Amino acid sequence: MQTPLSVMDFLDRAELVYGDRVGIVDEPSQPAASWGEVTYRRMGELARAQAAGLDRLGVGRGERVAIVSHNSARLMTSLYGVSGHGRILVPVNFRLRAEEVAYIVEQSGASVLLVDPELEESLAGVPVKHRFTLGAESDTLLYDFDREPVRYPVDESDTATINYTSGTTARPKGVQLTHRNLWLNAVLMGLHFGASDRDVYLHTLPMFHANGWGMPFALTGLGARHVVLRKVDGPEILRRVEEQGVTFMCGAPAVVSMVLEAAADWDGPVPGRDRVRMIVAGAPPPTSVIQRVEEELGWEFMQIYGLTETSPVVTVNRTRAEWDVLPAAERAERLVRAGAPALGSQVRVDEEGEVLVRSNTVLAGYWEQPAESAEALRDDWFHTGDGGTLDDGYLTISDRKKDIIITGGENVSSIEVEDCLYDHPAVAEVAVIGVPDEKWGETVKALVVLREGQSATEAELIAHCKQRLAGYKAPTSVEFRDGLVRTATGKLQKFRLREPYWADRERKVN
Structure with missing residues (x-):
């Protein structure tokens, strides 16, 4: 017998098993009405009511529903109310500007857009057939408790979510x-990191980010408690750990730094000692930071390597x-190493030093981009674009081959930033690279050649980018140059431009 895997499982x-248990503790300071404490039985009712509401709107099987939201119980429930009932959820980075969100809505073909109240004004001009601002008022419109939803048949190869990532x-x-991708990723995360119904999970990681790395699925299936944190803040993380009995969380290295900084000023013993375990990904922090997590916090440091395209888990280090x-x-x-392959994953490094992955968690493809899909999945391996080495089965990421900068756990396409800067009338040439930063791992740096007779300041060019791109994509520094060295064929070699800034570092990622 074989039954299809579905996120609704x-x-x-x-x-069924934990119906009377509180499943979600919503952020109490949601700008709209907080859902407070939600039992798993109520969560199931809400998911079905959301699906019934989509039925009423005429949103059918396979249609896309985009959601732009900070962490919330409404966002988490939508993973089931939308994807679990035959549609496709499109979780969108809430830091993006209206133009970027509009592109995603259009490219995905989403017919419904759910918007966080804080973003209602800024995203008002995004064209879409059905729009709802998340909150008490839209709950009455979006959730239909008076009818049973259509339970569309789900094939495990059906697309469950479309997650947009900055690429090359x-x-x-x-x-x-797919449902299969997400189901297996969730099971792997729970298995490798010892999740159980005794866990209390703090959502320090944005749920839109690779669907919260699969934790909203894994920990729900095991009956653990989810504590929603709307905005990341070091002291607030420690308060939630103390008040809610948190045992588990995920985050980028920048979150680790925030917690360590808050712990230094904490009045009394740091909460969570010998109880909290934290999964970190995005880029490995320095070994000194890992040691401080163990010694100063008394928390267990764990690490994964992965990408949105791999659901995300590829390797595990614990x-x-x-x-x-x-x-x-x-x-x-x-x-500090990226880790050993997760169960069922195959990892190898090709002759050019690129990390290749084969796994059941690898994407089905890029939405309506067959050429890009074929390139990424050529020769039956997913090409990560990261450079690395394998030693005794453990992967170490040493460089980034793609034009991607990871700052504070967020991917930034250097090409996208360059395109923005080229729109400035004073800019003749530009190269955008990632440079080391103690807090964010890397930050965005622009190397700019000005047009003859034109002038621009560093602050002016940064402001130009912030007006057009999400704030985290804008350069934090601009260096003016007389020219940019190119190859004989006119190509920029960004690894050479990056070299002086990384010269004293063994690895070329931070």
Whole structure:
């Protein structure tokens, strides 16, 4: 017997086994009415009511529903109310500007747009057939409790979500993740990191980001408690850990730094010692930071490597029994690596040093971009664009081959920023690169050649970008040059432009 895997399996089990248990503690300071404490039975009712509301709107099987929201119980429930009932959820980065959101809505063909109240004004001009501002008023319009929803048959190869990621082009690509991709990724995350119904999970990671790395599925299926954090803040994370009994969280290295900074000023023992485990991804923090997590916080540091295209888990690094006797500094040196392949994943490094992946969590393709899909999945391997090495089965990421900058856990396409700067009348040439930064890992730097007779200041060019792009994509610094060195064929070699800024570092990513 074979039954199709569906993301709805996770909520169905939670409702059946843990129906009376509080499943979600919503952010109390949501700009719209907070849902407060939501049991798994109520969460199941809300998901069905949302699906019935989409039925009433005439939104059929396979149609796309985009949502732009900070972390919220409404966003998390939509993973089931939309994807679990035959449609496709398109979670959108809430930091994007209206023009960027409009492109995603258009490219995905979304007929419904759900908008966070804080973004209602800025996204008012995004064209879409049905729009709802999340909150108490839209709840009455969007959720239909008076009818049973159509339970469309789901094939595990059906697309469940389309997650847009900054790529090597100026426009983001829609990553098609299937029910099978998401189901297996969730099970792998729960298995490798020892999740159970005793866990209390704090959503420090944006839920839109690769669907919260699969934790909204894994921990729901196991009956754990979700604590929604709307905006990341170091002291607030520690308060939630103390008040809610948090045991588990995920985040980028910048979140780790925020927590360590807050812990230094914390009055009394740091909460969560010998209880909290934290999964970090995006880029490995320095070994000294890993050691501080263990010694100053008393939390377990764990790491994954992955991409939106891999759902995201590819490799896992967690302290093994053999490392328990090692000094903290030596253990940190082992944990700084990206890790060993997750169960069922195959990882190799080709002759050019690029990391290739084969796994059940690899995307089906890029939405309506067959050429890009074929290029990424050529020869039956997913080409990550990252450079790395394998040693005793453990992967270390050493460089980034694609024109991607990862700052604070967010991907920035250098080409997209360059296109924006080229729109400035004073700019003749530009190259955008990532440079090391202690807080954010990397930040965006623009190397600019001005047109003859034109002038522009660093502040002016940064402001130009912030007016057109999400704030995190804008350069934090601009360096003016007389020219940019190119190859004989006129190509920029960005790895050479980056070299002086990374010269004293063993790895070319941070």
